[in-house]
Amino acid sequence: MNQQIVERPVIRRGEVKDGRAPRRSLWLKLTRTFIEARKNKHAYVLLAPYFLIFGTFTIIPVLLSLLLSFTNFNMLEKPDWIGWQNYAxxxxxxxxxxxxxxxxxxxxxxxxxxxxxxxxxxxxxxxxxxxxxxxxxxxxxxxxxxxxxxxxxxxxxxxxxxxxxxxxxxxxxxxxxxxxxxxxxxxxxxxxxxxxxxxxxxxxxxxxxxxxxxxxxxxxxxxxxxxxxxxxxxxxxxxxxxxxxxxxxxxxxxxxxxxxxxxxxxxxxxxxxxxxxxxxxxxxxxxxxxxxxxxxxxxxxxxxxxxxxxxxxxxxxxxxxxxxxx
The missing domain is CATH 1.10.3720.10 (MetI-like)
Known part of the structure; x- marks a missing residue:
């Protein structure tokens, strides 16, 4: 009686199976990132003041401006959400x-x-x-x-x-x-x-x-x-x-x-x-x-x-x- 041999696909580390990334691969990436961050913690400490100032006076105002662009705001009253009317x-x-x-x-x-x-x-x-x-x-x-x-x-x-x-x-x-x-x-x-x-x-x-x-x-x-x-x-x-x-x-x-x-x-x-x-x-x-x-x-x-x-x-x-x- 001939036995039918079914070959199963080999899934390597980091490949996607059934539309989902392996949890172990993601965990390894997070672990490596954390280890690298701990090794370079002194550099991050020195960069922290710049990123704090940059985020406070550049990133946050840009994001707030993007949100305000969808509102009717005259600085005296509460912003009123109007959607895309300003752009139209x-x-x-x-x-x-x-x-x-x-x-x-x-x-x-x-x-x-x-x-x-x-x-x-x-x-x-x-x-x-x-x-x-x-x-x-x-x-x-x-x-x-x-x-x-x-x-x-x-x-x-x-x-x-x-x-x-x-x-x-x-x-x-x-x-x-x-x-x-x-x-x-x-x-x-x-x-x-x-x-x-x-x-x-x-x-x-x-x-x-x-x-x-x-x-x-x-x-x-x-x-x-x-x-x-x-x-x-x-x-x-x-x-x-x-x-x-x-x-x-x-x-x-x-x-x-x-x-x-x-x-x-x-x-x-x-x-x-x-x-x-x-x-x-x-x-x-x-x-x-x-x-x-x-x-x-x-x-x-x-x-x-x-x-x-x-x-x-x-x-x-x-x-x-x-x-x-x-």
């Missing part, structure tokens, strides 16, 4: 917000990539100079981003009368016959703001790139020349940029945040609100409803949309930076 109002009824989104994306699409590449290009060029000259030029290029009252210079340059430097120059050489209302004409307002932002963009990302270039291991260039790298552009793409991925990512986050959160330049130079909302951005819309009208639920919805846009831009940039050097 934002994208369907609020025409000014749609203008703000258009202006913000146009502003970010120009200033973000241009300022990012300018920061790296200047850092790369300055890095080749002697230390004293490099330090002097770094200070000169970084100074506009930390100097106060820089908007006064641009207001004098684009003053609306004949004494403004731009109007005076154009009238002297016969390009125009009468002064141009630079800061009151919707055709020029956004372009001027983009120009000012580019002038102020050599800030933290610029310093991060210089630090990253200084820390690249010089032996990598020697190894690259042996492997067939023959010019500076190949060195840049296959050695310098991959070695600077942390600094590149940090600079991208900084530049994206600056590009999407522009508001101060518009308020101080153009006024609030701007003419025909030509310089109105998402952040100025947030300032309007959050600090003037005190519609905190609606302002929280605006902040949540801005946070989602910035998060998506950062994730996309991170994926692009991972391809550097490939």
């Amino acid at each position: 109002r934002l994208f369907v009824q609020d025409d000014i917000f749609l203008i703000a989104i258009k202006n913000t994306f146009l502003f970010a699409a120009i200033t973000g990539p241009v300022s990012y590449m300018a920061c790296f290009l200047f850092a790369w060029l300055i890095n080749e100079l002697r230390p004293k000259l490099r330090a002097f030029l770094t200070l000169i290029l970084y100074a506009p981003s930390i100097a106060g009252n820089t908007y006064l210079i641009w207001q004098l340059l684009f003053a609306s009368d004949s004494y403004g430097y731009a109007n005076s120059f154009l009238m002297k050489w016969g390009f125009i016959m009468e002064p141009i209302q630079w800061l009151q004409d919707p055709r020029y307002v956004l372009g001027i703001l983009i120009l000012v932002q580019l002038w102020l963009s050599l800030g933290t990302a610029f310093l991060a790139f210089i630090a990253g270039l200084q820390n690249v291991d010089r032996t990598l260039y020697e190894a690259g020349s042996i492997d067939g790298i023959r010019n500076r552009w190949q060195e840049l793409w296959f050695i310098t940029l991959p070695a600077m991925r942390p600094q590149l990512m940090f600079g991208a986050v900084i530049q994206i945040s600056m590009a999407f959160s522009v508001a101060e330049i518009s308020i101080y130079m153009i006024g609030f609100p701007s003419v025909d909302y030509a310089a109105h951005t998402i952040v100025t819309h947030l300032v309007d409803y959050g600090t003037i009208r005190f519609e905190m639920g609606y302002a929280s919805a605006i902040a949540t949309v801005l946070f989602a846009i910035m998060l998506g831009a950062n994730l996309l940039t991170q994926k692009l930076l991972h391809k550097v050097g490939e």
Whole structure:
């Protein structure tokens, strides 16, 4: 009589059986995590103050803002849960917000990539100079981003009368016959703001790139020349940029945040609100409803949309930076 041999599937450690993960595997993972935490307890103790402050002043406010975006809250009365009404109002009824989104994306699409590449290009060029000259030029290029009252210079340059430097120059050489209302004409307002932002963009990302270039291991260039790298552009793409991925990512986050959160330049130079909302951005819309009208639920919805846009831009940039050097 032939015996039928039935082979039973072999279930290895960590595999799923009947749709459930083995309890023993989960317990082992928890045990190993606990053991590792006990070994590194001193590091966690030192990191605890930072995480406490970060959680209190960053994570918790973000979560509260997300919850308030589903309420009607004016800071005087108890929040009233209204669901998705704030978001429906934002994208369907609020025409000014749609203008703000258009202006913000146009502003970010120009200033973000241009300022990012300018920061790296200047850092790369300055890095080749002697230390004293490099330090002097770094200070000169970084100074506009930390100097106060820089908007006064641009207001004098684009003053609306004949004494403004731009109007005076154009009238002297016969390009125009009468002064141009630079800061009151919707055709020029956004372009001027983009120009000012580019002038102020050599800030933290610029310093991060210089630090990253200084820390690249010089032996990598020697190894690259042996492997067939023959010019500076190949060195840049296959050695310098991959070695600077942390600094590149940090600079991208900084530049994206600056590009999407522009508001101060518009308020101080153009006024609030701007003419025909030509310089109105998402952040100025947030300032309007959050600090003037005190519609905190609606302002929280605006902040949540801005946070989602910035998060998506950062994730996309991170994926692009991972391809550097490939």
